[in-house]
Each structure stands twice: as C-alpha cells, then as structure tokens.
Amino acid sequence: MISHLSPSVWTVVNQALVRKALAEFSHERILEPAAYGNGYRVGRYVFDARRYPLNHWQIGAVARDDGEPVDALEFITEFHQQLGIGAGILPVYLEEISSTLASAAYKLSKPDLTAADLVSADFQTVEAAMTEGHPCFVANNGRLGFGVADYRAYAPETGAAVRLTWIATRKDRTTVSHSTSLDFDTLLRSELGAETLERFAAEIVAVGADPAEYVYLPVHPWQWENKTSITFAADIAQRHIILVGSSDDDYQPQQSIRTFFNRSEPSRCYVKTALSVLNMGFMRGLSPSYMAATPAINDWVYSVVENDVVLKRYGFSVLREIAAAGYHNRYYENATEKSSPYRKMLSALWRESPVPQLESGERLATMASLLHVDRHGASLAAALVRASGLAPADWLRAYVDAYLIPLLHCFYAYELVYMPHGENLILVLRDAIPIRVIMKDLAEEIAVLSPATALPAEAERVRAEVPDDEKLLSIFTDVFDCIFRFLSPLLDREGLLTPEQFWNVVSTSIRDYQSATLELAEAFAKYDIFAGEFALSCLNRLQLRNNQQMVDLTDVAGSLQFAGTLENPLACG
Incomplete structure (x- = not known):
C-alpha cells in the first residue's frame, strides 16, 4: 500500500x-x-x-x-x-x-x-485524473486524519467506488430541509428505492424502535468508523442514532473529498457529507444549523439564474442543493460555540446531478481540468484547443463567455458572488469547446454584497458587508488571480496565445458584454473592471497564519490578508 x-x-x-x-x-x-x-x-x-x-x-x-x-x-x-x-x-x-x-x-x-487522452475521457475519469489540487495553495492535499488505507479508499485521485453508510436519527434531534420543488420522503425514495428503505426500516424495528420517529442520513464511511461510532456513542446507546447499513449504489469521491458522485445511477444526486479531517485550512464538517436554510438559499439562486435573460443567453446554470439533514448532538452543542467543529460532525446534503441537463453531443469535465498538466508537461487546455479545430483566440473567447461573463453579470446585476474556483465549476463541452458552465456549491459559498438585493428571510445569512473597494475582488482574486493567472502561461508555453493575446480576448469579451447591457452602465462605472490595479489578496498567508481555520466564516472579508496591489492586465491594453 x-x-x-x-x-x-x-x-x-x-x-x-x-x-x-x-x-x-x-x-x-x-x-x-x-x-x-x-x-x-x-x-x-x-x-x-x-x-x-x-x-x-x-x-x-x-x-x-x-x-x-x-x-x-x-x-x-x-x-x-x-x-x-x-x-x-x-x-x-x-x-x-x-x-x-x-x-x-x-x-x-x-x-x-496524457492530456490528449483526457480530451475525450468521461466525466469521472477526468475527475480522478487531476493531479494538482487548488492551484494557489502549497499545502493543498492535507487530509489529516486519513491513514494510508483510508487514502486508497476515499481520496479522489484513486477513483475508488464507495458505498455510503446510512444511519437513522431521531426526528426531534434532526434538522431536515428541502426545496419547494419536492418533499424529503420523495427524495429518499428516488435516491434509495423502496427495497433499500424497507431494509433500513427493518433494522430500526429490530432494535425495538419505530421507523416513523426517525430520519435517514448518509454518513461518510470514514466518519462513521472514526467519529460517529465513538464520539456519538451516548446517542447510539440511547437509540437516538441507529446504524441501518449501506446503500447499494457505488459513489465516487470528488475533488472536494467529502462530496460523492453516483456512479451506479449518474442521474441521481451528489451526496455531500460531513468529514472531520483537516484539509486546506478547515475541518471539513457540515453544520446542521446551516443545513436548515441550504435549500432555500439554493432555490433563491436558482430563481435568479433561471429568470435572468442575460444569464440564459450565456447558458449559465446552477446545481441546486435540494435537500439537507443535520443531527444535533446536544452534549457538544451545550459545550461549544456556534463555529466549533464539534457542531459539524453529522450532516449531509443532496445536490442535483448535471447529467440530466446534458444534450446530445455534450460531455462534462471539471473546470479544474483546464489547469491540469500531465506528467509529460502537456496541458489539457492546450489539448482541447487543438482538438477543437478553432483558432486559439476563438476557443478562449468561447470559454471566457461561458465562465467569466455570467459571473460578472451576477455581480453587476445583483452583487451576487460565488466561489468560482475550478472544482466548483463544471464545463459542458461540445467538440472540445466550452459552450456553457454549471456552478455548484452554493449555500456555503455564495454571498450577496448589496443591501438592495431582495432576499427571502431564510436566505438572509448569505448577505455580507464588504467595502465597495473590495467587492470586485470576487472577480479579480477568484478568477483573474486564481484561474487566469495560471491558464495564460499554459497556453503561452505551448505556443497558442501570448499573455497579451490572452488578456485582449478577456478584455474584448467584457467590453462586448458591457456594450450589450447598457442598463447596468452605472454599476460598470461604480465597479471598474478595467481599473489600473487591485489589491493582492493572499490565500497562502491565510493558511500559514492558521491552518485549522483560515477565515472566520461569519466575517470572511475581515479575515483577508493583503500584500500591496497587482497591476490589472485589462488596464494594459
């Protein structure tokens, strides 16, 4: 091993x-x-x-x-x-x-x-083939808590099949929430099937309890073995938690490590679970309190995206987290503050699969793959450009239109920002050309920066107070500095686009969008994407300062670390 x-x-x-x-x-x-x-x-x-x-x-x-x-x-x-x-x-x-x-x-x-092999590879083959992790962080595969057997079983790059552990938790200690488009019982029937649900109910009856008093909750197998079965021993002994077995579907861990794609039934939901391992600046738990509002937040984002004519024109869409459940351990909640990892050990959510959204001739790939370099030094981005038959500038324009422009529009129209790193975006490709993108990981990652944007009461937690001069860092840092800064040299190194040509394509795409969206001219002027410079927000400095909690999630903006400014490449043309 x-x-x-x-x-x-x-x-x-x-x-x-x-x-x-x-x-x-x-x-x-x-x-x-x-x-x-x-x-x-x-x-x-x-x-x-x-x-x-x-x-x-x-x-x-x-x-x-x-x-x-x-x-x-x-x-x-x-x-x-x-x-x-x-x-x-x-x-x-x-x-x-x-x-x-x-x-x-x-x-x-x-x-x-090779990069050339991945051009036509399927979604999950590409997912498991990624070698780098987050492009900015130096220590980006920490996963402290995994042993070597755990690594082989659960690390995304192994591509191993995983069967989730399922428990039943008492309803009076469990927060359950779901989208307005479904109910929780219907979701479980579609995800598990009647036979599995009957088997789980029999396990509850076998210990003398009533299935009607319980909720079914998926658990990462590592979490059950190393945390739930020991740390929650009192709750298990008192039958607040009952182990009911494993589901029949095979899942594959995604790059985010605690999220699973259903390989047996790809149209079924992703499942995201709590995982008490330290990875890239955080213990990767899920808060049951946060789970309560997760579907409502997702429903709101979905409604914004689906009803915006500009976003529809660019093909932008989101994967909703349509249901969530979290168990409240009263011992640890009485002993800890709200942000404690001890409150985030036993929750899960269900996220829509992108597979049903595909049309004939389309295929999926994580956007992280655009920064992938194989062991021979060839990049997948360059391989896609060559396979597309397009001029490099035309291929890049297709990608920028699909990825950057919807993010800009969400910012300018609603001051709605995402966490648009490579793992959170799924590319939809046709003939090796990015034709649209799908955004995921919404409830814990989005923010609304304007007090004027209307939000339902249950989604108010995503509203954030950020100084006006820092708001565009959602693009400058997350897109320019964390994605384009790496992509441009890859295309330059393989003789496809010089940095000047690269940034000229980005600039032209933005100017075309702004010219076609004059109703937002005031916002374009207030937040100038062509400003001469922007603050350098430093991600490694966060992790080096505190690698167990990089930022205060209740005040992300206040946690940032800056080191001077960067010259904006858009201002150089």
Whole structure:
C-alpha cells in the first residue's frame, strides 16, 4: 500500500512542490527572489524563472547551492519564520506538506493518462485524473486524519467506488430541509428505492424502535468508523442514532473529498457529507444549523439564474442543493460555540446531478481540468484547443463567455458572488469547446454584497458587508488571480496565445458584454473592471497564519490578508 513512496518518485514530487512554493510565496510577496546570474536566488535555492502578468512566477528546475537534493519539508522549516508560521502551527503544516507530497507520489504511480487522452475521457475519469489540487495553495492535499488505507479508499485521485453508510436519527434531534420543488420522503425514495428503505426500516424495528420517529442520513464511511461510532456513542446507546447499513449504489469521491458522485445511477444526486479531517485550512464538517436554510438559499439562486435573460443567453446554470439533514448532538452543542467543529460532525446534503441537463453531443469535465498538466508537461487546455479545430483566440473567447461573463453579470446585476474556483465549476463541452458552465456549491459559498438585493428571510445569512473597494475582488482574486493567472502561461508555453493575446480576448469579451447591457452602465462605472490595479489578496498567508481555520466564516472579508496591489492586465491594453 506504500509502493508509491520510492526514492526516485520522492525526488520528483519534492522538486515540483518546492517550485510551487517558491512561485506562490513569491507571488504573495512573502519571499523576494533576487537576481542571480541568469536566474534568481532565494536563500540557498537557485532557479530560472519567467515572469508573467499578475506577478506570476513560472519557475524551472530548482537547485540548492550546496548540491543537496531539494526537500520540501526542509524548505518549509528553513523559511518558517519568514513565512510567518507559528511554532504551534509548523508541525501541523509540515504534516499537510507530507500528505500533499505522498498524494503527488501516488498520482505518479497511476497509469499514464496524457492530456490528449483526457480530451475525450468521461466525466469521472477526468475527475480522478487531476493531479494538482487548488492551484494557489502549497499545502493543498492535507487530509489529516486519513491513514494510508483510508487514502486508497476515499481520496479522489484513486477513483475508488464507495458505498455510503446510512444511519437513522431521531426526528426531534434532526434538522431536515428541502426545496419547494419536492418533499424529503420523495427524495429518499428516488435516491434509495423502496427495497433499500424497507431494509433500513427493518433494522430500526429490530432494535425495538419505530421507523416513523426517525430520519435517514448518509454518513461518510470514514466518519462513521472514526467519529460517529465513538464520539456519538451516548446517542447510539440511547437509540437516538441507529446504524441501518449501506446503500447499494457505488459513489465516487470528488475533488472536494467529502462530496460523492453516483456512479451506479449518474442521474441521481451528489451526496455531500460531513468529514472531520483537516484539509486546506478547515475541518471539513457540515453544520446542521446551516443545513436548515441550504435549500432555500439554493432555490433563491436558482430563481435568479433561471429568470435572468442575460444569464440564459450565456447558458449559465446552477446545481441546486435540494435537500439537507443535520443531527444535533446536544452534549457538544451545550459545550461549544456556534463555529466549533464539534457542531459539524453529522450532516449531509443532496445536490442535483448535471447529467440530466446534458444534450446530445455534450460531455462534462471539471473546470479544474483546464489547469491540469500531465506528467509529460502537456496541458489539457492546450489539448482541447487543438482538438477543437478553432483558432486559439476563438476557443478562449468561447470559454471566457461561458465562465467569466455570467459571473460578472451576477455581480453587476445583483452583487451576487460565488466561489468560482475550478472544482466548483463544471464545463459542458461540445467538440472540445466550452459552450456553457454549471456552478455548484452554493449555500456555503455564495454571498450577496448589496443591501438592495431582495432576499427571502431564510436566505438572509448569505448577505455580507464588504467595502465597495473590495467587492470586485470576487472577480479579480477568484478568477483573474486564481484561474487566469495560471491558464495564460499554459497556453503561452505551448505556443497558442501570448499573455497579451490572452488578456485582449478577456478584455474584448467584457467590453462586448458591457456594450450589450447598457442598463447596468452605472454599476460598470461604480465597479471598474478595467481599473489600473487591485489589491493582492493572499490565500497562502491565510493558511500559514492558521491552518485549522483560515477565515472566520461569519466575517470572511475581515479575515483577508493583503500584500500591496497587482497591476490589472485589462488596464494594459
């Protein structure tokens, strides 16, 4: 089970992670490379690099001036004070780095799927083939809590089939909510089938309880084994929780690690579960209190999107979280504050599948795949451009129209913002061309920044107070800095589009949208997407400061870390 951990592979993954660390810490102005010969130097590390817009560092091979091999754990320890990692956080961060390295080593042990192979691969093959994780975070595969057997069973890159554990929880201790378009019992019948529901009910009767007093709740198998069965022992002993077995469908873990796609019945819902592992700055729980409003928030976003003629023109759509359930453990709720991970250990939600939305000739791929580079250095984005037969600028324009313009419109029309990173978007492709996108992960990730945008009472929690001069960071940071900053060099490196050509396409797409949407001219002027510069919001600085809770979820804007400004590439044309 540890055959992927060999000296030769370890050398490769350490070199890659140190390159990334140098690039991202330099981007965030934590480290400052100095000119050295024909390249650069940071401490005893020397390297070649090419500079791109948005202070992006494309770093080549890294060497140490003492001739010793590059070691990511040594690198972090050596610079930990400069990186601002406190003594209490450093060993935990090193553990996250170790896990990220081990994950990278495993990925190199898998069969070689080239970028060209992935052009025509199916949705879940692409999902499991991703090698990088979040492009900005250095420690992006922490997953602290997983052992090696857990990793093999549940890590997204293994593509393993998983059967969810199901429990019955007492109705008087469980929050259940659902979309106005369905009821909870109907959802469970469509997701599980009558035979499975009968089997579950028999398990409740077998311990002398009444099925009518319980709600069925899916649990991640790791969570049941390592948390629920022990931490909730009192509730199990008192029959507030009853184990009823596993469902029959095979699921596949997605890149978000706690969300599952139904492989047996792809038209059935995704299931998102609480998972008490530390990964990329948070314990990945789900709050039962948050679950109460989740479907209502999703219904509101869905109504906005479905009734907006501009969004319809661009084909933009969302996947609703149509139902949710969460168990309230009274012991831990009486002992903790609202934000405590102990309150987020036993909840789940159901999200629509994108599969029923497909038309003939369309296929799906995670948008994270556009930044994927295979082990031969070829990018999937470039492979898609070539397979499409389009001129590179035309392909990019199709993608920008599908992805960026709907996000801009939601901002300008409603001050509605999403978390539009690669894992949260699904591309719909036809003939290797992005024709539209589907947004997911809504209730916990969206925000409404305007007090003037009408919200139903149950969705008020998504309204956020953000200074006007920070509102467009939802585009500048999340799209320009976290997606386009990486995509442009990939297309440049393979000779398809120079940075100037890339940003010219982005600029033209935005100007065409604004010219066609004159009713929002006042908003365009108030929030200038063509401004000369914008604040550099630093993601790694958040994780380095506190890798167990990067931001206060009740005040995300107030938690941000800034380091000067970046020149806006749109202002350079």
